Amino acid sequence: MQLQSIKTSVITVQDHGIRPILDIALHEFHDGDILAVSSKIVALCEGRAVPLEAASKAKLVVQEADLYLPTTVSRYAVYLTIKGSALMPWAGIDESNSDGHHVLWPSDPQQTANDIRAYLCQRFLLRRAGVIITDSRPLPLRWGVTGFSVAHSGFAALHDYRGTPDLFGRPLRMTQANIADALAAAAVLVMGEGNEQTPLVRLSDLPFVMFQERDPSPEELVDLAVSLDDDLYGPLLTAVDWQHGGEQAGTG
Numbered sequence: 001m002q003l004q005s006i007k008t009s010v011i012t013v014q015d016h017g018i019r020p021i022l023d024i025a026l027h028e029f030h031d032g033d034i035l036a037v038s039s040k041i042v043a044l045c046e047g048r049a050v051p052l053e054a055a056s057k058a059k060l061v062v063q064e065a066d067l068y069l070p071t072t073v074s075r076y077a078v079y080l081t082i083k084g085s086a087l088m089p090w091a092g093i094d095e096s097n098s099d100g101h102h103v104l105w106p107s108d109p110q111q112t113a114n115d116i117r118a119y120l121c122q123r124f125l126l127r128r129a130g131v132i133i134t135d136s137r138p139l140p141l142r143w144g145v146t147g148f149s150v151a152h153s154g155f156a157a158l159h160d161y162r163g164t165p166d167l168f169g170r171p172l173r174m175t176q177a178n179i180a181d182a183l184a185a186a187a188v189l190v191m192g193e194g195n196e197q198t199p200l201v202r203l204s205d206l207p208f209v210m211f212q213e214r215d216p217s218p219e220e221l222v223d224l225a226v227s228l229d230d231d232l233y234g235p236l237l238t239a240v241d242w243q244h245g246g247e248q249a250g251t252g
Helices: 018-025 039-045 057-064 109-124 179-191 218-224
Strands: 002-006 033-038 049-051 067-069 080-083 086-089 101-103 129-138 145-153 158-160 176-178 200-204
Touching: 002 179, 018 039, 018 109, 033 039, 033 109, 033 179, 039 101, 039 109, 039 129, 086 129, 109 129, 109 145, 129 179, 145 179, 158 179, 176 179, 179 200
Parallel strands: 033 129
Antiparallel strands: 002 200, 033 200, 049 101, 067 080, 080 086, 129 145, 158 176
């Protein structure tokens, strides 16, 4: 696997589209490549940013989260949230590299991933092109943040080992490799978290990726998400009193 970080101009809320950025910054892209795109630049291009003085972060978290826990349960006074089937603090809202704004998540990251894949196929005359919209989050029992896939398109996100034998012929019962998250983690590592100014990464030489000449189906997207009750960590996740965010805020 090869990863190439791609430098862009400084992207702010004054930018109004991801394609002009890709037109300038992305000089080559080949059949079987995957483009990782930071969710932050997608959000900025969509105007999904609120000046720091215009709204409190707490109010935005309750507005943006699917589920949240109040800051009183955290020794660090952090909102713990679930958004888009992902566990993270602050509903993904961030102020770093944002020029005085709270940056929210993109409005529809899956549609953005699909649109960028179509753009890449058209511009570079390709059949197999992959896209990952990335973000980063801390993992339980680990310091530091790790990249993960917010949305993907053009390849199978999961590799299912269930029913196949291990080295000694023992059938695997539960193992599925999350290809999208693993690639996102590698890409975010290369992007950096500071002032690197490289919110794009081109991934190539990916023989383990099963490309699809289409967007992921609704069924495939459903299969990626796990309910709280079905999650392996369900005993922990269901033992707390989650509050509903978004349109349901204050009703649950």
